[in-house]
Amino acid sequence: MSADRRPGRDRAPQGRSDRNRGKPQNTAKFRQKEVDPARVAARDVLRAVRERDAYANLVLPKMLRERGITGRDAAFATELAYGASRAQGLLDAVISSAAGRPVPEIDGTLLDVLRLGTYQLLRTRVSPHAAVSTSVDLVRAENGMGPAGFVNAVLRKVSQKTEEMWVDELAPSPAEDLVGYLAFQYAHPRWIAEVFRDALGGSAGQLQALLAADDERPPVHLVARPGMMTAEELALTSGGEVGRFSPYCVYLAGGDPSDVDAIREGYAGVQDEGSQLIARAVTVADVGEDSGRWLDMCAGPGGKAALIGSLADIDGAHLDAIEVSEHRAELIRKAVRDLPVTIHVADARSSGLAPGFDRILLDAPCSGLGSLRRRPESRWRRSPRDVDELVVLQKELLSEALRLVKPGGVVVYSTCSPHPAETTAVVADVLAEVEGARQLDARPLVTVGELEGELLGDGPHVQLWPHIHGTDAMFLAALTRD
Structure with a gap:
């Protein structure tokens, strides 16, 4: 996906200064300043999903509100948390290859960060240096230098290839197993890709288009409550666009739906x-x-x-x-x-x-x-x-x-x-x-x-x-x- 990589930022860790370079990092307070709040939030969402079977789309909005993360930082945290969760199967295959060991053998706290770092390297415009260094900072702040060195080595190896190169190396051969190849490329379990193929009547072209659409972050759809407001009114007040099919639908271009006045007042909701x-x-x-x-x-x-x-x-x-x-x-x-x-x-x-x-x-x-x-x-x-x-x-x-x-x-x-x-x-x-x-x-x-x-x-x-x-x-x- 390097030709159309997802948005990101060349962000270095915040809170550094020249006078601190080379000094020992002795306190948790200092280490906490070394890490990017957006990436910390994304990591914590992945941890909640892994440890508690939590749902990312329920955990993240609450976490962003509690931590006061807004604007571009909130958008970045959302892209990382949802994107890494969605692409987990592909990311894990790449991590396993780069680490030279099965993913279940990697400590969970390190795996969360490796998934975030690998996602940034393969599917965003974040520079390789920023993706690796911020991931190392996350691990060093919590786990120390040894685990940070492991994460650094794995991510540097990941960064040596593009997503397309990793797919070509790790996915089944498309000539021998097209469904398996597409499932790997678009980060779906194979059995789900097979279900989609059958539901689509066996069309490989339709299957690829569906998996590609399913691998993207979806648009936000709003619903205007009939008798309370019209879709046209909702579009005007939210900055969205009236939907193609439902007479009550508005496509929200961006931002947090909870910021829409009509939703807060109960005249509209979020609904596909x-x-x-x-x-x-x-x-x-x-x-x-x-x-x-x-x-x-x-x-x-x-x-x-x-x-x-x-x-x-x-x-x-x-x-x-x-x-x-x-x-x-x-x-x-x-x-x-x-x-x-x-x-x-x-x-x-x-x-x-x-x-x-x-x-x-x-x-x-x-x-x-x-x-x-x-x-x-x-x-x-x-x-x-x-x-x-x-x-x-x-x-x-x-x-x-x-x-x-x-x-x-x-x-x-x-x-x-x-x-x-x-x-x-x-x-x-x-x-x-x-x-x-x-x-x-x-x-x-x-x-x-x-x-x-x-x-x-x-x-x-x-x-x-x-x-x-x-x-x-x-x-x-x-x-x-x-």
Whole structure:
């Protein structure tokens, strides 16, 4: 990626002066001044991910606020933390080769810094000298001279080759194993690349485009709450651009979304455009006479419930929202305040709610393979076993949704995953088991803005893609029963 390297800075460590050079570094206070706060924050995020299975996108914003890191420093810390998390598999292969030992044999505190340094060397415009020296400073400040020397030697060896050269040396041969080569090049586990290939119908060109899009930091999508403000108003006040597809979407050019006044005041939120389209789809489906009973079966953390609730408020309808986790139910309460939404803390498979809903959204728990770019470390945590366990739950939930919907009503089944086992296979299996159930053409439910025709495929379901639509890889199917 050297031809289009990610932004960075030729930053030397802060707090040095000529009079301090050559003096022993005896105190922790002095050593702390030697390191760059942005890089320290990025390192601490990687440590939290490694040690506590934390989520980078949850840990970093809080850390930046607590430490008063803003502006370019915050952007730099974000790029390092998310980028190194996303590219971990590729980085680890390079580190292992340069160190001459398997990554599991490297001390974790050193590995975090090696990942940051290697990421800077291969995927940013930070100068090699700055990338190496600041990494050494991070280790020396905490671990001493010996470990710092090890990190220095490994990173200097990494710096001798570009990313393309390392890929050519370490990846499988593209002539013999194209999927393996692309998976390595774009930092994905091989099994996920195979899933994407199958979902894309075996097209190598489409697979490469998808993996490349998935390997980039995603844009921030905002949602204007209907009845509170329009997308045009949100774009004007946030400095963003009105979205291509969802009538409520705004693309935020940069900056922290929490700085947008409309978000702080509850008139807007952060939500991928694909998720907006799915929430809207359940509200525009033809259900005959609509009694105003709507249901969101797996509503946490509340983004789709807030959008559906806003539209229910306009239409005079009421939304029931089910969430099994009390913590996530509390997030829904905050998202839907002052909207006609009733929250039920229950298992959606046995909620106790009476059948007869006009519209049901089942945004089912899934592997999340369609939103890997927004959860940078998640691709390295998933395994095929996760999918096997989820498919059983998805089928049970969809069967219950068809029991709860009124005859002629609509169930919108969605996943943030393109995995055929979680999408088309789940729908096919449930249709075969539930008497009177049938699938509808979902494409008219998302034909809005520029999203129409060939962009929606052959149907009857809809599969969105990062490399085609600029959204997460959301799946949508519409079902009804007689």
